[in-house]
Amino acid sequence: MFFFHLLTSGLSNGGLYALVALGLITIYRATLVVNFAHGEVFMLGAFFGYMFHVTLALPYPASLALAVASSLLLGMATERIAYRPLVRASTVSLVLASVGFSFVLKGFARVTWGGKGDYIPFPPIFSFPPLQVAGLIIVPQNLVILGGALAFMAVLWAFFRYTKLGKMMRATAENQRAAALVGIRIERVFAVTWGIGTCLGAVAGLLMAPVTLLYPDMGATLLIQAFASAILGGFGSMPGAILGGFIVGLVESFVGGYLGSQYITAAPFVIILAVLVVRPAGLLGTRAVVKV
Amino acid sequence: MPPRRVVLPLLLAVLVVCPFVLNPYLVFVISVVFIYTILALGLNLLLGFAGQFAFANAAFFGIGAYATALLKIHLGVSFWLGLPLGGLITAAIGVVVGLPALRLSGLYLAMATLAFAQLFQWLLIHWPSFTFGAGGIKVSHPGFGPSPFGYETNVYFLCLGVAVLAVFATWNIVRSRVGRAFVAIRDSEVAAQALGIDPARYKTVAFALSAFYAGIAGGLHSVLLNYVAPEGYSLFQMVIHFAMVVVGGLGSVTGSVLGAALMTALPEVLRTFKSAQEIAFGAILMLCIIFLPDGLYGVIRRRLAGWRETLHRAPAGPASAPAPAVVTPDAHP
Numbered sequence: 001m002f003f004f005h006l007l008t009s010g011l012s013n014g015g016l017y018a019l020v021a022l023g024l025i026t027i028y029r030a031t032l033v034v035n036f037a038h039g040e041v042f043m044l045g046a047f048f049g050y051m052f053h054v055t056l057a058l059p060y061p062a063s064l065a066l067a068v069a070s071s072l073l074l075g076m077a078t079e080r081i082a083y084r085p086l087v088r089a090s091t092v093s094l095v096l097a098s099v100g101f102s103f104v105l106k107g108f109a110r111v112t113w114g115g116k117g118d119y120i121p122f123p124p125i126f127s128f129p130p131l132q133v134a135g136l137i138i139v140p141q142n143l144v145i146l147g148g149a150l151a152f153m154a155v156l157w158a159f160f161r162y163t164k165l166g167k168m169m170r171a172t173a174e175n176q177r178a179a180a181l182v183g184i185r186i187e188r189v190f191a192v193t194w195g196i197g198t199c200l201g202a203v204a205g206l207l208m209a210p211v212t213l214l215y216p217d218m219g220a221t222l223l224i225q226a227f228a229s230a231i232l233g234g235f236g237s238m239p240g241a242i243l244g245g246f247i248v249g250l251v252e253s254f255v256g257g258y259l260g261s262q263y264i265t266a267a268p269f270v271i272i273l274a275v276l277v278v279r280p281a282g283l284l285g286t287r288a289v290v291k292v
Numbered sequence: 293m294p295p296r297r298v299v300l301p302l303l304l305a306v307l308v309v310c311p312f313v314l315n316p317y318l319v320f321v322i323s324v325v326f327i328y329t330i331l332a333l334g335l336n337l338l339l340g341f342a343g344q345f346a347f348a349n350a351a352f353f354g355i356g357a358y359a360t361a362l363l364k365i366h367l368g369v370s371f372w373l374g375l376p377l378g379g380l381i382t383a384a385i386g387v388v389v390g391l392p393a394l395r396l397s398g399l400y401l402a403m404a405t406l407a408f409a410q411l412f413q414w415l416l417i418h419w420p421s422f423t424f425g426a427g428g429i430k431v432s433h434p435g436f437g438p439s440p441f442g443y444e445t446n447v448y449f450l451c452l453g454v455a456v457l458a459v460f461a462t463w464n465i466v467r468s469r470v471g472r473a474f475v476a477i478r479d480s481e482v483a484a485q486a487l488g489i490d491p492a493r494y495k496t497v498a499f500a501l502s503a504f505y506a507g508i509a510g511g512l513h514s515v516l517l518n519y520v521a522p523e524g525y526s527l528f529q530m531v532i533h534f535a536m537v538v539v540g541g542l543g544s545v546t547g548s549v550l551g552a553a554l555m556t557a558l559p560e561v562l563r564t565f566k567s568a569q570e571i572a573f574g575a576i577l578m579l580c581i582i583f584l585p586d587g588l589y590g591v592i593r594r595r596l597a598g599w600r601e602t603l604h605r606a607p608a609g610p611a612s613a614p615a616p617a618v619v620t621p622d623a624h625p
Contacts, residue, residue: 085582096535099531100573107569227403266411269408269411276403
């Protein structure tokens with residue numbers, strides 16, 4: 001039973017890590033920027049949901065849609081304000097700029113939703129008790145998180161596979177110059193990419209909000225877990241980010257269950273170090289080394 | 293006469309007078325600037341000159357501080373021996389951390405060193421029998437022998453002395469064969485190899501040097517605060533270090549010093565903004581990166597004739613300042 005409990009919580013956390021890692025990778029593939037503010041995007045997604053659902057008392061589906069729309073706008077604004085002026089800057093400058101932006105977002109959340117050390121509870125979406133299936137206990141919110149994460153991944157896959165915009169984004173990620181030559185407005189694609197990447201982070205925040213407390217610093221740990229997922233899967237590979245996310249979630253869950261909870265925080269770092277030392281390309285990655 | 297010859301002795305003279313005329317708070321803040329100058333110089337050697345994007349500097353800072361403090365507690369080694377020993381221990385760990393750099397570059401190296409730094413912090417908290425855990429360690433005052441001044445003034449002069457030493461050491465390192473090898477590797481590893489420079493060797497040297505600087509700075513920090521604790525060497529500390537070298541100027545000794553002064557002063561000044569200080573700090577960081585692509589050093593280079601450091605590289609791209617028309621032979625062999 002204990003094993004099953006660890007399995008379900010690992011899978012549901014893994015779904016969240018996969019979503020956040022996917023957002024990171026979506027942006028990275030198109031723009032080669034590693035967005036260190038992505039954890040804060042996740043945090044703001046949860047707070048946007050809180051604002052619409054609790055403060056403005058809108059029903060949950062409406063708040064979800066509004067929060068996703070706000071994140072889309074936030075992502076596109078981020079691209080315009082913070083990253084377009086730095087298109088040609090060095091990696092170091094870009095990383096530092098995104099760290100600076102993460103401070104701005106964190107500060108914004110702290111000013112708007114309370115001071116340091118304030119933890120805001122988010123009401124549960126479903127109040128029915130844990131399900132019992134064949135003697136196994138399932139926490140509904142875990143199912144919601146896992147189902148929601150998988151649904152969004154499917155939507156993302158269909159978007160990249162079937163829509164014109166998705167194809168344009170893939171073309172731009174593949175080869176910017178060639179994409180521009182066939183008439184794709186790559187600036188516009190960048191803006192959309194930032195919007196969608198931000199959305200993915202925010203959706204993860206919205207799904208996680210009911211099972212955790214909200215606080216402005218909640219993004220930092222998730223960013224590390226997303227890094228671990230993306231690196232494990234092969235940095236730049238989208239199926240890899242999903243696979244890596246689930247593996248990191250399961251590893252954390254089992255390490256916490258069988259070795260002790262203090263090892264949970266160390267797990268993602270050990271995964272990052274092990275993958276980079278043994279196999280830098282990750283599980284599904286193709287390029288071994290990215291020259292910067 | 294080049295401005296450097298006038299400005300530096302003047303600055304030094306002012307700094308020597310400072311502890312006797314300023315209030316204790318300002319003396320403390322300037323001591324922190326000295327320590328951060330050492331840190332910035334070390335990180336600039338690695339990041340700005342050798343071009344290795346590593347995230348471990350805050351951890352090295354912590355290792356130096358803990359090494360100095362723990363040598364005293366566990367082995368009874370006095371601070372005066374513990375400080376250089378702490379630097380050497382940190383340098384040795386720096387060599388180990390630098391090993392992945394022989395295989396990884398760019399963001400991959402950043403991630404690997406970031407993971408190392410976070411694991412180090414985790415270890416500090418979860419190994420209380422050796423590191424005394426999250427509560428930290430109280431560090432006793434080292435003796436200053438016959439010095440007639442108070443403790444804070446003694447520490448101030450100690451930090452000033454080491455910082456001045458670090459500036460001159462860096463100045464000489466970057467203009468030596470080693471410094472030129474760093475720059476060659478930074479600009480093109482293949483070209484450097486073609487010139488007979490062994491990248492593995494010089495990358496290791498860069499990691500060891502930068503870790504040594506950070507270790508010494510850590511030891512000084514432990515006696516300045518009389519206290520070491522895990523949260524002092526967190527990711528935020530790393531952000532400050534990065535901000536110092538990028539806002540100051542990558543690959544510039546002057547920039548390291550200016551960046552250290554700015555990044556120490558900024559959080560102190562912003563404290564008055566209370567809840568908005570994070571927003572202000574982040575926004576200033578972003579504005580600096582967008583509008584000062586060469587950092588503060590770039591401003592000085594353009595305003596003051598004769599203040600050009602030969603191994604500095606302007607960031608690539610048309611958005612940055614035009615590259616200097618005259619290129620010294622040793623900058624681009």
